[in-house]
Each structure stands twice: as structure tokens, then as C-alpha cells.
Amino acid sequence: MLNEAVNLENSLEAGVEPERRVRDRGATERAILAAAKRLLAEEGFQNFGINAVARRAGCDKQLIYRYYGGLDGLVEAIGADLGTWVKDRIPEDTGGMFLLTYGDLMERLSLLLLDALRNDQLMRRILAWEISENTEQVRRLSEARSKALALWLERMRGSLTPPKGVDTAAVNAIVIAAIQHLVLAASAGGQCAGLSLKTSRDWEKAATALKRIVRGVYG
Numbered sequence: 001m002l003n004e005a006v007n008l009e010n011s012l013e014a015g016v017e018p019e020r021r022v023r024d025r026g027a028t029e030r031a032i033l034a035a036a037k038r039l040l041a042e043e044g045f046q047n048f049g050i051n052a053v054a055r056r057a058g059c060d061k062q063l064i065y066r067y068y069g070g071l072d073g074l075v076e077a078i079g080a081d082l083g084t085w086v087k088d089r090i091p092e093d094t095g096g097m098f099l100l101t102y103g104d105l106m107e108r109l110s111l112l113l114l115d116a117l118r119n120d121q122l123m124r125r126i127l128a129w130e131i132s133e134n135t136e137q138v139r140r141l142s143e144a145r146s147k148a149l150a151l152w153l154e155r156m157r158g159s160l161t162p163p164k165g166v167d168t169a170a171v172n173a174i175v176i177a178a179i180q181h182l183v184l185a186a187s188a189g190g191q192c193a194g195l196s197l198k199t200s201r202d203w204e205k206a207a208t209a210l211k212r213i214v215r216g217v218y219g
Contacts, residue, residue, distance in 0.1 A: 029067050032057045033081065036074050041122035045129065045137060075137045079144030085123065086148035089116035102162040103218030109153060110175055110210050117183040118203070124187055127180050149176075162218060171217050175210075182206060 035056035040048055050071055054061035068074040090112045099105050117123055126145060129138040153172075162168045186197035196202045 025067065028057075028059055028063055032059065032064055032067065032074070033077055037078060037081070037122055040078070041125055044125060045133065045135070072137075075140055079140050082123075082126075082141065082144045083148040083151075085116075085120070086145070086152055089120070090149075090152055099156070099160065101219060102157070102160045102168075103215055105153075105156055105160055106172065106175070106218055107211055107214050109156075110179060110214055111207055113149075113176065114179050114183070114203075114207060114210065117180065118186070124183060127184055166217060175214060178213075179210070 032053060035058075036048075036053045039052055039056050043052075048071075050061045050064055053074065054064060057064075064070065064074060068077055090109065099108065117127070123145070126138075126141050129135075130142045182192050182197065185192035190196065190198045195206065197206060
């Protein structure tokens with residue numbers, strides 16, 4: 001679905017008329033959503049508006065109002081799409097790993113999240129906005145991502161319980177914050193606190209350190 005929408009968007013750049021390129025509602029909605037996500041990833045909220053999205057999608061801006069109710073509705077749709085992002089990038093299968101302890105679970109989540117964020121420009125944008133902008137649109141996207149992660153953890157946790165005396169909310173928040181900062185720092189300057197984050201070997205070192213921290217707390 002997404003590839004189809006992106007292909008529709010790319011055809012605009014080749015000079016195809018929007019009326020001929022997008023004929024049905026489903027294709028138009030997918031083109032609008034894909035264009036909105038790409039615009040956010042590349043330029044951020046500063047240049048995010050109905051007209052800009054319409055140009056990217058190759059459609060009349062009235063269709064955005066008709067199908068999404070305007071800019072706020074489009075942001076809501078992007079937020080809903082983040083739930084799919086978690087499902088696609090952080091799968092619920094264990095990948096052959098036996099989750100026997102809460103530590104197993106958090107190690108898997110941490111490594112999957114690290115890899116997913118490294119490979120998603122839009123999600124990195126959202127993370128950066130969370131710590132630099134206090135707008136309703138950013139809060140909506142942040143809450144959607146946080147909710148999707150919390151639901152993943154709840155489903156995967158099952159009967160697994162953390163060690164007694166461990167404040168899991170605090171520990172997990174710090175682990176996730178560390179992962180997010182590593183990714184953002186790497187994107188901005190290729191390093192974090194003196195740790196190079198440019199090569200596969202660099203990221204293997206970071207992943208190993210992350211696992212040791214998680215196991216140090218959860219066993």
C-alpha cells in the first residue's frame with residue numbers, strides 16, 4: 001500500500017497530471033498520507049501545511065479536507081500509522097529467542113528499538129520534536145508512539161515479571177531515553193559522548209553495552 005502511494009507521489013515529479021495519476025479515493029488517501037510523512041521527515045513541522053502536502057501528493061487540497069478533515073486529521077492519521085510502524089519494525093515473534101525472563105523481553109525490545117530508530121528518518125524527527133517543540137501536533141505523534149510501544153510490551157510480557165524491588169517504569173524510561181539519544185546524536189554528529197556511531201562495528205559496541213545495562217538490572 002505504502003509503496004503504491006510513494007510511486008504515485010514520485011510520478012508527480014515526472015510531470016504526470018494529478019487528475020490522471022490519482023483516480024480513486026483509496027489511492028488518493030494513500031498518496032496524501034505518504035506525501036505527508038515524507039514532508040515531515042524531510043522538512044519538519046515548520047513547512048508542514050495543507051498546501052505543501054497537496055503539492056507533494058499531487059492532488060487538490062480540498063481532498064485533504066474531504067478525506068482527513070484538515071491538517072489535524074492528517075496528523076491523527078500519521079499517529080495511527082505509528083502503531084503499524086511498531087508492529088512492522090518491532091515484531092511480536094521472538095525471532096527464535098526464548099523469552100524466559102523479563103530481562104530477555106527488555107533485551108529484545110531494546111535491540112529492536114535501536115535498530116528500528118536507526119533506520120527511520122521520520123521517527124527520528126518525531127523524537128527530536130518531542131524534546132524541542134511543545135505543540136499539540138507533536139504531542140499527538142509522541143503519545144501515539146508511546147502508546148504503541150506500551151501495548152507491544154504488555155502483549156509480549158505475558159506472565160513474565162521483573163525482579164522484586166525494581167522500578168520498571170523508571171528503568172525502562174531511562175533505557176529507552178538512552179536508545180533515543182544515541183540515535184539522535186549519531187544522526188547529528190556520528191558520535192555520542194566520545195563513542196563513535198558511524199560503522200556497523202560501532203553500533204555493535206553500543207548494542208553490547210545496552211544489553212549489559214539491561215541484564216545488570218533485570219538479570
